[in-house]
Amino acid sequence: MTKDQAPNLGAAYALRTPDDSRRLYADWASSYDRDFVAGSGYILHGQVARVFADQGGQGPVLDVGAGTGVLGQVLAQHGVTPIDATDISQDMLDQAQAKSVYRRLFTGDLTERLPVPDGTYCGVVSSGTFTHGHVGPDALDELLRITAAGGILCLSINAEHYEAQGFAEKLDGLASQISDLQLPQLPIYGPENTSDHRHDLAVIATFRKT
Numbered sequence: 089m090t091k092d093q094a095p096n097l098g099a100a101y102a103l104r105t106p107d108d109s110r111r112l113y114a115d116w117a118s119s120y121d122r123d124f125v126a127g128s129g130y131i132l133h134g135q136v137a138r139v140f141a142d143q144g145g146q147g148p149v150l151d152v153g154a155g156t157g158v159l160g161q162v163l164a165q166h167g168v169t170p171i172d173a174t175d176i177s178q179d180m181l182d183q184a185q186a187k188s189v190y191r192r193l194f195t196g197d198l199t200e201r202l203p204v205p206d207g208t209y210c211g212v213v214s215s216g217t218f219t220h221g222h223v224g225p226d227a228l229d230e231l232l233r234i235t236a237a238g239g240i241l242c243l244s245i246n247a248e249h250y251e252a253q254g255f256a257e258k259l260d261g262l263a264s265q266i267s268d269l270q271l272p273q274l275p276i277y278g279p280e281n282t283s284d285h286r287h288d289l290a291v292i293a294t295f296r297k298t
């Protein structure tokens with residue numbers, strides 16, 4: 089992204105490295121909820137929260153790639169608690185903290201080891217972070233490490249990213265460590281979105297750690 093270009097979905101999809109993400113989201117944090125969430129009719133956080141709650145998901149939950157905390161807000165409305173948040177961007181987490189729905193917020197890079205002991209969480213959720221230019225399937229190993237046996241993972245994965253990055257093959261390789269895999273595909277945006285992305289779908293990968 090050049091310095092005079094406002095942060096947007098195109099710039100986010102073109103990210104290549106964790107440092108690129110830190111830079112872009114530092115610029116985007118203060119306007120993200122208004123410009124992207126409200127401005128594009130983004131509904132993916134609501135989809136993930138509903139699927140997690142429908143599966144009987146319970147806290148303690150970790151929201152990975154939590155950003156400004158819109159998923160945590162909806163999860164709390166579903167009665168899920170406590171919720172922790174992690175993200176590579178401290179600026180995004182500062183916005184999330186202001187929503188007062190998270191118990192603990194900490195920076196972490198999903199492409200590396202998270203500062204979390206094995207088996208800590210009964211649920212791991214994510215919306216909008218497994219997508220172009222962001223996080224790929226290798227992070228699933230780390231998310232399983234921090235999940236307690238029997239815990240539920242509920243992760244949105246951009247449907248094109250799912251195909252391009254080999255998430256199906258990764259999930260096949262994890263078959264001995266997971267059960268109850270469901271892969272519904274749901275819209276990322278509501279009807280008010282009139283952009284080229286208005287029909288974009290996400291796989292909501294939902295499974296238990298055995």
Ligand SMILES: C[S@@+](CC[C@H](N)C(=O)[O-])C[C@H]1O[C@@H](n2cnc3c(N)ncnc32)[C@H](O)[C@@H]1O
Pocket residue numbers: 100106109110113132133152153154155156157158159174175176177180196197198199214215216217222223
């Ligand atoms: C499109 S935003 C989604 C935020 C929020 N979950 C939502 O639904 O609005 C993607 C988030 O992923 C975070 N992110 C990108 N790469 C990451 C990484 N390697 N580890 C952790 N978080 C990352 C970004 O900082 C950003 O907050």
